[in-house]
Amino acid sequence: MTFSRRRFLQRSAIATTTLIAAPAVFRSGAFGAENPIVVGSLHDQSGPIAASGTPMVYALQLAVDEINAGGGLLGRPLKVIHYDTQSNIQMYSQFAQQLAVKDKVDVVHGGITSASREAVRPTFDRFKVLYFYNVLYEGGVCDRNTFCTGTTPAQTVEKLVPSAMKKAGKKAYIIAADYNYGQITAKWMTKYVKDNGGEVLATDFFPLDVTNFGTTISKIQAAKPDLILSALVGGNHTAFYRQWTSAGMKGKIPIASTTFGLVNEPTTLDAAESDSILGAYGYFEELTTPASKSFVEKIKKAHPDSPYVSELAACTYEGVMLWAAGVKKAASIDRMKVIAALEDGIAFDGPSGKVTLDKPTHHTTRNAFLAEVKDRKWSVLESYSDVKPADTASVCDLVKNPNDTKQYIINL
Amino acid sequence: MAIYLIVALDVLNGISSLFLLCLGLAIIFGMMKIINLAHGEFIMLGAYATVISANAGVNIWIAMLVVAPLFVGLVGLVIERCLIRFLYGRLVDSMLATWGLSLLIIGIVTTIYGNTQQGVPTPLGGFSIGSYQSSYYTLFLAGMAVVMMAVVYGVMSYTRFGLIARATMQNPAMAATLGVNPARVYMSTFAVGAAITGLAGGLLAPVSGITPGMGGAYVAKAFMTVVGGGAAILSGTMSAASLFGAVNQVGAFFTTPVYGEVLVFTAAIVLIRLLPQGISGRFFKGNL
Numbered sequence: 001m002t003f004s005r006r007r008f009l010q011r012s013a014i015a016t017t018t019l020i021a022a023p024a025v026f027r028s029g030a031f032g033a034e035n036p037i038v039v040g041s042l043h044d045q046s047g048p049i050a051a052s053g054t055p056m057v058y059a060l061q062l063a064v065d066e067i068n069a070g071g072g073l074l075g076r077p078l079k080v081i082h083y084d085t086q087s088n089i090q091m092y093s094q095f096a097q098q099l100a101v102k103d104k105v106d107v108v109h110g111g112i113t114s115a116s117r118e119a120v121r122p123t124f125d126r127f128k129v130l131y132f133y134n135v136l137y138e139g140g141v142c143d144r145n146t147f148c149t150g151t152t153p154a155q156t157v158e159k160l161v162p163s164a165m166k167k168a169g170k171k172a173y174i175i176a177a178d179y180n181y182g183q184i185t186a187k188w189m190t191k192y193v194k195d196n197g198g199e200v201l202a203t204d205f206f207p208l209d210v211t212n213f214g215t216t217i218s219k220i221q222a223a224k225p226d227l228i229l230s231a232l233v234g235g236n237h238t239a240f241y242r243q244w245t246s247a248g249m250k251g252k253i254p255i256a257s258t259t260f261g262l263v264n265e266p267t268t269l270d271a272a273e274s275d276s277i278l279g280a281y282g283y284f285e286e287l288t289t290p291a292s293k294s295f296v297e298k299i300k301k302a303h304p305d306s307p308y309v310s311e312l313a314a315c316t317y318e319g320v321m322l323w324a325a326g327v328k329k330a331a332s333i334d335r336m337k338v339i340a341a342l343e344d345g346i347a348f349d350g351p352s353g354k355v356t357l358d359k360p361t362h363h364t365t366r367n368a369f370l371a372e373v374k375d376r377k378w379s380v381l382e383s384y385s386d387v388k389p390a391d392t393a394s395v396c397d398l399v400k401n402p403n404d405t406k407q408y409i410i411n412l
Numbered sequence: 413m414a415i416y417l418i419v420a421l422d423v424l425n426g427i428s429s430l431f432l433l434c435l436g437l438a439i440i441f442g443m444m445k446i447i448n449l450a451h452g453e454f455i456m457l458g459a460y461a462t463v464i465s466a467n468a469g470v471n472i473w474i475a476m477l478v479v480a481p482l483f484v485g486l487v488g489l490v491i492e493r494c495l496i497r498f499l500y501g502r503l504v505d506s507m508l509a510t511w512g513l514s515l516l517i518i519g520i521v522t523t524i525y526g527n528t529q530q531g532v533p534t535p536l537g538g539f540s541i542g543s544y545q546s547s548y549y550t551l552f553l554a555g556m557a558v559v560m561m562a563v564v565y566g567v568m569s570y571t572r573f574g575l576i577a578r579a580t581m582q583n584p585a586m587a588a589t590l591g592v593n594p595a596r597v598y599m600s601t602f603a604v605g606a607a608i609t610g611l612a613g614g615l616l617a618p619v620s621g622i623t624p625g626m627g628g629a630y631v632a633k634a635f636m637t638v639v640g641g642g643a644a645i646l647s648g649t650m651s652a653a654s655l656f657g658a659v660n661q662v663g664a665f666f667t668t669p670v671y672g673e674v675l676v677f678t679a680a681i682v683l684i685r686l687l688p689q690g691i692s693g694r695f696f697k698g699n700l
Contacts, residue, residue, distance in 0.1 A: 048625050050527040178670055206669045209629040211620050212429065214422040214550065215664040215672070221544045222415055236629050238621035242531065246547040246619060248538020268622070270533035305526070 036079035037072070037333055039064060039320070040099035040129070042110030042120065047087025048234060049112050051263045055306050055313040056134070057082060058299050060109055063320035073327050081105060089119050096120035100127035106333050107323055109134060109316060114180055118407065121146055125405055130335050134319035136262075136282065136311055138184035139363075139389065140408040142396035144339065147362045149319040149355065150311065151282040153188035154391035155368050157258055159384055160280035161192035161229065163370055164256035167278075169226025170198035175216065175240070176231035177259075178205035184409070185231040185258055188391075193229075201225050208233065213240045217247050230257040238265055245273040254278070264308050266376045274373045283314035283352040284371050284378045295351035311352075318350035322357060322364075353385065360397045363389035414542025419665055425550040427657035428557035429616060431650060433630055434637045435560055436609030438649040440602060441638050443581045446496060447507045450514035451634055452627020454606055458484045458613020459622050460521060466532045472618075473535070480614025481607040488606020492599050500598065514627065521624040534618040549619065556615055560608065565646055568700050577601050636680045642690020647699045651691045655679065 041060050044053035064078045072078055081103045083095040092111070099105045100123060107130045111117035117133050124131040124145060131146045139152035165172070172193045176182035182205060190200050201223045204216060220228065232240055241260075244250060256278035260266075266274050285296055285308055295317065296309050325348055327333060330341035347356040353367040368387045371378040395408040437451045448454075458480040466475040495513065499506040536548035568574035580587040580597040588594050620626065637656055641648030659679045664672030687694050 046522065046527075048527075048623065050522075054527075204668055207673055210669055210673065211616075211626075211629050212426060212661075214425045215419070215661050216669060218415070218418045218422055218544065218546075219665060221418070235621040235623035235626060238531075239619060242534055242621075243547070243619050246534030246536070246538065246549050248540070248545045248547065252545070268530050270531070272533060307527075 036077045037074070037327075038103060038105040039078055039080050040103065040105035040108035040110070041080055041082040042085050042092060042095055042099070042108060042116075043082070044087045044112055044116075045084040049087040051307045052112055052310075052312055053085075053087075055299065055309050056110075056112070056316045058303050058306055059309075059313040059317040060320055062295075062298055062302065063317045063324075067320075067324050073324055074331065074333065085110075085116065089115055092116045092119045093123065096123040100124060100129045105129060106335075107132065107338075109319055109323075111135065112312070114138060117141070122405075128335055130323075130338060132319045132323060134312070134315040136315075138181055138188075139391040140395060140410050141406075142361070142392070142398060142401075142408055143405045144362065144398050144402050145335075145405070147319070147322070147342065147357065148392075149322065149357075149364050149366075150315045151366065151368060151387075152363065152389050152391050153185060153258075154389060155282065155366070155387045156280040157185065157188045158192055158390075159368055159370055159382075159387075160256055160258065160278060161189060162196045163280075163382070164227055164229070164254065164278050165193065165196050165198050168254040168256075170196075171201055171225045172198055172227045172229050173201050173220050173223055173225035174203040174229045174231075175220075176203070176205055177233035177237065178207045179233075182206075182231045182233065189229045189231070189258075206232065206237065209236055211236050211239050213243045216240070217244060217249060220253070221249070225253060228253055228255045230255055231259050232257070233259050238269060241265070241269055241273050241277075245270075251276070261308075261371075261373065261378060262310050262312065266373050266378065267308065269376075271376050274376060277373045278370065279373070279378065280368060280370045281311040282366055282368055283311040284369055284380055285309040286371070286378045286380055287351070287369065289351075289353065291349060291353075292351040314351045318348055318352065318355050318364075321348045321350060322346055322355065356386075358389060358393070360399050361389050361392045362398060363392050365389065414544050417541050418544045418546055419662070421546050421550055422665065423658050423661045424554050426661035427654050428554040429612075430633065430637060430657040431557045431653035432553065432560065432612040432615060433609075434634045434641075434649050434653055435564065435645075436605045436607070436612060437634045438638045438641065438645040439564075439605035439608065441635075442641075442643065442645040442648070443577070444500070444598060444601060444605075445503065446499065446602070447503060447510065448605075449507055449510040449631065450491075450517060450627075451609060452629070452631035453514045453517040454484050454488070454609040454627075455613035455616070455630050456521065456622075456624065456627040457487060457517065458610035459617040459620065459626065460525070460613075461610065462614040462617040463530070463532050463622055464525075467530060472532060475532075476614040476617065477611070480617075481611040484610020484613065485603050485607030487610075489599065489603040491606070492602040496602055497595065497598065518624045518627075525624070527623060531620075531622050532618050553615060560611075561646060561650065564608075565700060568646075573600075633676070636677075640680055640683050640690055642687070642692035642694075644692035644696045644699045647696035648690055648692030651696070652683075655683070655691070 043057045085091040109132045111133050134149045136150040174186050176186040261279050325346050326338050326342035330337040343359040356365045365388050368384045370382040371380040440448045461480045461483040462475045465479045466472045538545050538547045580594050584594040637652045641652035656676050660672045660676045663675035
């Protein structure tokens with residue numbers, strides 16, 4: 001066979017056309033066959049924040065599996081596209097683009113730190129992808145495209161501070177991590193201490209790589225507070241509780257924390273180091289309600305080595321379920337219709353109890369719990385039902401300003 | 413009065429932990445000119461060795477003082493044979509290779525033990541000065557720093573191994589013509605440096621949060637101290653550790669922990685500007 005120039009050109013042209021057309025043909029075929037609703041997931045499964053992200057992924061998967069077992073949504077199955085963001089903000093930006101542009105997902109659940117949320121939120125706004133942030137945080141996000149299902153300071157710190165002050169006394173010393181979460185939480189702590197007739201002796205911030213707390217412990221002793229309020233974050237900061245105990249200070253001044261025990265501190269520290277620390281969250285693994293027990297059981301059954309199932313996991317599960325309820329109510333997957341449905345008093349009875357989406361803030365009205373560490377586990381002392389996101393509500397009204405996309409710094 | 417004693421103890425604590433953290437690096441970097449960016453991971457391995465053996469029932473003191481340095485020393489030996497020995501005299505390459513190594517070690521530890529690890533409680537307990545409390549462990553760390561300094565000084569000055577090691581670092585070619593095998597000396601020096609780093613990790617395990625990524629918090633400060641100290645591994649490291657440790661603790665006490673950190677870095681910049689050869693380039697010339 002001779003290989004003429006004309007023939008070469010012909011063949012090349014055919015080959016090129018096939019190549020270019022192939023993805024379109026295959027893709028439409030694939031979508032036509034199954035047509036699932038696609039749920040995007042952005043969670044850290046490696047790096048420093050992995051212990052927080054891992055149970056969230058388990059919870060998301062559990063929710064999706066349960067929905068699929070019940071026949072899916074609108075007669076279509078759900079499909080999860082998950083990316084491990086590796087505790088790296090750059091990965092968040094990159095995968096957020098990918099979810100929006102390439103995977104064309106219908107909703108995204110994810111983001112853990114406030115920094116990661118602020119990295120992806122504008123992307124989802126721009127590409128019009130509905131976004132759920134299922135983590136407790138400092139409050140103030142006001143964005144019609146975003147739903148924040150975790151607790152905010154008005155829901156937890158407001159309960160924690162007065163109970164701790166009642167137990168310990170009026171003079172508090174605040175220690176917090178030196179980034180936006182710690183800074184803002186310290187402000188809330190100060191506010192609630194003052195509201196309850198107390199006094200803040202000092203506030204110290206710590207960069208995340210501080211490991212030596214010797215001078216802080218001396219300073220605390222010099223200031224002689226009745227109570228320590230801690231918003232320390234991360235593995236390096238757990239050293240504080242160790243050094244505190246080793247200096248023999250344990251039990252002399254009580255500690256209440258907004259971050260302790262959210263991940264795994266009670267299990268990584270010795271009982272002597274963590275006993276009687278107070279905490280308040282929207283959920284504890286130790287809650288004994290049937291819904292909570294079965295939730296924890298299901299996660300532990302599927303993943304026996306799962307880290308502590310905290311508010312992060314519970315809110316993720318509830319976040320997916322709330323979204324599903326919205327889709328059912330809207331009878332459509334269209335973003336604006338789903339948002340309108342979600343704003344219309346959607347509620348879900350989850351592991352933490354009844355969770356209701358709040359229309360003006362896109363936050364949740366949910367239960368809060370106060371607990372104390374006993375023998376490396378939380379022992380729940382008190383529960384508060386239907387606590388409103390009053391902090392965000394003071395700055396955000398999406399009914400009046402539906403085009404708002406800001407995170408407000410709440411002035412105290 | 414008591415408060416000054418307590419602050420003095422804090423300063424002592426800052427200096428001794430910084431010195432312990434840096435000594436192994438001073439040997440590896442100061443003597444061998446290998447930029448070991450996996451230094452923090454050696455510390456982490458020491459801490460893990462301590463915690464895991466202590467939780468498995470080994471006596472805490474044995475876990476800290478024997479298991480941790482032995483284990484990390486062995487790891488150091490393997491790493492030297494497989495990786496570092498090809499990199500002598502290649503400063504930039506050694507940086508890249510050990511950085512990769514640090515990621516690898518973090519990855520391996522995370523895969524085996526996950527992202528979290530139960531720690532060990534601090535032994536010894538606390539004592540009081542006036543109305544203030546401090547920990548015996550602080551004094552123990554200071555004691556260990558002194559012991560390590562004495563041991564390294566003794567070995568380097570009075571033993572045949574120390575003499576050969578110093579000679580090889582100064583002039584490997586000359587040492588080789590006198591019948592020393594430089595490759596062997598490098599190997600054992602690297603392993604000793606790793607073992608000392610492992611010991612530091614073990615000693616800090618009861619007072620730190622233990623995660624696979626914990627090394628990151630130490631590596632920058634360790635390098636700063638070793639570079640600030642200059643060529644003399646003992647007097648240089650000790651003086652730089654004293655300076656930076658004291659600045660950090662006093663700064664943190666009188667201002668805030670944030671400024672404590674800022675002051676250390678400022679001090680380091682000023683120091684390197686004024687004494688580009690480090691403290692020992694000027695004051696302890698020719699010392700060990």
